[in-house]
Amino acid sequence: MNSVFLTDQGKVRLHNEDAGGVFINQDGNRLAVVADGMGGHRAGDVASGMTLSHLKQEWEASKGITTADVAEKWLMEQISKVNGMLFEHANNHLECDGMGTTIVAAITTDGFAALAHIGDSRGYILNESGFSQITEDHSLVNELVRTGQITKEDAEHHPRKNVLLRALGTERTVEMDIKTITFEEGDILLLCSDGLSNKVSENELAEILVMEVDLTQRASTLITLANDYGGEDNITLTIVEFPKSGKGDV
Template sequence: MKAVFMTDRGKVRLHNEDNGGIFMNSHGQRLAIVADGMGGHRAGDVASDMTIKHLKVLWETSAKIQTAEEAENWLEESVLQVNHKIYEHSLKNTECEGMGTTIVAAICTNLFATVVNIGDSRCYLLNESGFKQLTEDHSLVNELVRSGQISKEDAEHHPRKNVLLRALGTEESVEMDVKTIIFEEEDVLLLCSDGLSNKVSQEEMESIITDKEMSFEDKAAEFIKRANQYGGEDNITLAIVEYQEFNEGR
């Protein structure tokens, strides 16, 4: 596997409330995560930081994932644990009241990738069929698009574009979407916060991700550069993972 993680405060925000990383367990399997925190008094960065730290510890001590069912169960159970921790923390600390975070995460093995998401941070897949968005945003605007009340073009400039229907840590329980895909040689996953997807079009993303002349680090830096060129009003965070055959530990 080749993988890179990058985050940037952007050009407007005083703080970076995004977080994430790419972590390996003792069996050589990777977990990529992007979390976009929200909440007043800088509590958003508390929620995203708690999410990443807790999932990192759980992953680094996890058993080897051998089936899609194991991957899906691990993500569901671990994300529910994190939801409980964030929610309890917000109840006990008034400055963190109402805080939460989006999450998109992917377990990457030799056979498949399993993706979980809550909120509007996204996962895209590049494979032999092309470049497409794998996840569905849990947002008011996306529901309006899905129900046919507004067009995708209208959604781009809708005044309530940032209203989320689901977030991690804001309520006692949370629903998440989990899906598993076949992950094959040269397939690429792009995970990102809306600071990237709101600014850089899917067509532009595809042109960058498929550029054979650019290194992984250069591609990540180019994504952030473009989002900042187009305004950079939000924090910008992304993780890229490309499948390459590797030997998973026993």
Template structure:
């Protein structure tokens, strides 16, 4: 497995409130995280950084994930713990009141990937079945699409498309969407904040991933395209290329 993490402030904002990373535990399993912070002043920075740091601390001591159930349980437990820590921090620090962060996180083993998401940061997969989004946004426009009030095309230009209905740290308890998928040699997984998905279509993403370029070039191309299309938001991506070579598993570029 090869993986790369890139984050960019974008062309408009002065501060990058996104965070993320790729982490390997002692057993060789891999954890990838993208967190898009929100809140006044520096609160978004705090929420996303705390989330990534807390996940990494727990990941370092995690055991081998032999089953999907064990990976799903680990993510569910960590999300509950991190959410409560963020919630209490915000309540105890006036400058962080109302802070929160989206989250998309994935555990990768040799055979499967377990993905959790809260908010509108996403995970996509490119495999023999094509390119598709495998997470579902917790956002206002997605609810409007699901209920048939607006079309998916209308959602792309909706004035409130950035309104999220669920974020880590904003409530005392929260429930993430968690699912496990099988992965095979040659698959690509893309985790990203909405700074990418709001600016590049799925067709464009697929075209970039299907080139013969290295994953470093593919990832940077996606960042550059988002900036060329406006770059109004921070842009963060993790691109993972699945390889059958166990020794290359979770090597970060």
């Protein structure tokens, strides 16, 4: 299994409120995470940073997460725990009032990937069936598209595009979407913040992911492209690749 994490401030924002990483547990399985923080007075990076720190610590100490059911349960329990931590922190620190973060996280093993997400950070899969989005944005605009009130094309330039219907840490309890997909040789999983998905088309994402260069170069190319297209937001991504037999492990 190969993996990479990259983040970039972008060309407009004064600081980076995104966080992410790929972590390995006691059994050698990976947890990939992208969190896009929000909130005034740099509280967004507090929310995303706390989220990442907790999940990293818990994952690196874990073992025995070898079935989809166990993986989904782990994600639900740990993300719910983080939600409570963020909510209490915001209540106890005035400068963090209203802070929150999106999250998309995936546990990957030789056989499956279990994903959890809240907000509009996304997960994509590239496999023998093609390239597809496997998460659904918890946003006002996506709800308008889903209910037929606007088209997908209208959504691209909607003035309320950034309004979220769900975020981690903004309420005492939170609902998350969890699913498990098959993950096998040749498949590539991409998790990213909207700083990438809002700027780079799905066709371009797919074209870069299959380039015959190493994973770090592919990730760097994606970030460069998002910046070339304006870079108005922080840009964060993780890629996990299940190489075909004969390719090395990174």
